[in-house]
Amino acid sequence: MCVTNDRVVAFQGMRGAYSEQACRERLPEYTLLPCRSFEDVFSAVEEGEAAVGMIPVENSMAGVVSDSYDLLAVRNLHIIGEHYLLVRHSLLGLPGADLEGIRAVYSHPQGLAQCQAFLRRYSWTRFSVYDTAGAAADLVERGNPADAAVASELCAGLYGLKVLKRDIQDCRMNTTRFLLMARDETTPPPAVACKTSLLFEVRNIPAALYKCLGGFATNGVNLTRLESRPVPNSPWAYHFYLDFQGRPEQPSVQHALDELKFFTTNLKHLGCYQESRKPEMPEGDPAA
């Protein structure tokens, strides 16, 4: 591995993206490598351009980021950490714009989904673009005062835009969970609380999912997430993504995994990593 790339973190998006904010919070000493797509983030890490990739997997309001989950299945990076980011959206416009004159709003589909209650008050046309920060940057390029973007307030400063409305997200605890991805697996120090992530398909037997979860229940291993996604090109077959508290070396986890193997196919260990705390509710938040 090239020494110069040891402290580079890849993320999807442009300057001002929420993924950039997550990188800055979690890895403040790292150099940032913006990538156009999630695939490019995975490739940057696989090819050594970056030591770590930071990818969003779930938002507390909008649910899973499907593309990220699907890449965990087909690419071969390991999860080495998780990070929770408190997301606060702003409506941004050109310096001369005002709320009454807006006709169209641009953002990432998740950005639009997280401000549904606010956006429903207006009959603006909604356009989904690949990135919240890209939506902000494009406002300047198009120069139309009837256009607005849902993005971070950080983008207002970066791109010279006006904040038309702050904190437009539906929920004051709008949080996104990110995963840190690397080529090599890590083993967290013995003293820290860990999570482990797995991917599997259930065998075609009666009550298969129930049986898969049995080893965890009877061995007292706490599941924190179970998510199903369609298997590409296998209609109505599902992968399951499972997160649990603990590490594979623990006897209770070993027993649970032994049982799991019996009822699954294509079981893939995605990683074991230190569990992160979810952010606290912000004080003095104006949203109800």
Added chain:
Amino acid sequence: MCVTNDRVVAFQGMRGAYSEQACRERLPEYTLLPCRSFEDVFSAVEEGEAAVGMIPVENSMAGVVSDSYDLLAVRNLHIIGEHYLLVRHSLLGLPGADLEGIRAVYSHPQGLAQCQAFLRRYSWTRFSVYDTAGAAADLVERGNPADAAVASELCAGLYGLKVLKRDIQDCRMNTTRFLLMARDETTPPPAVACKTSLLFEVRNIPAALYKCLGGFATNGVNLTRLESRPVPNSPWAYHFYLDFQGRPEQPSVQHALDELKFFTTNLKHLGCYQESRKPEMPEGDPAA
């Protein structure tokens, strides 16, 4: 209920939408009521403008339609049926357009997601709009031969567009599952195979999800779908949507539901309806 609206079906989208195609396949004798949003479909049925609403809930490739699931939780319609539609996407352009000249592609986010492998071959800018058919209709309005839309071939005829490429979906068995929604619950005839749909939150106890599934496993009730979605304004709390084969009157199902009640809160019965067959693989399909 007003007699004239007895045979009206509401769907989200414009003329040429896949939801319209589902309505025509399943309820060919019904009058079509196009609605702008899923909320409007629910409202049309609640207010008696339509007898039935047809809403997509899951695609075999792109996964769940989150907005539909979220409305099942907060609105009070009943599921009275399901329908599977085989989805075949085309790339449409203006009459003078050709594939080489395309620079931007417009579609519903699910439409773009279902053609990822095809779209990755090009560096087109992707724009998500509220509707595949709307994306097609807008091509005519903008009149830019560098724009294309991912939509049904039906739209080409309706809007006077050219088919630039047929069958661009990633998977030849690209199927969307629709639910038929009505104000009043129905009871399917005794002879037909049924599904039942539920919504619940798990109690905050160890191994809660495992315990919720236990009654189904031990009573031989077959689960066909388990889907989790965030509870609005309750960060990191989840609803579970559960479909199973059977009907609430069956003793085995009653036992399973009795157990389920013990481990859940906010258990909501969404409906019991005849199980539909998934479509067969189309013959002579060109896709690999």
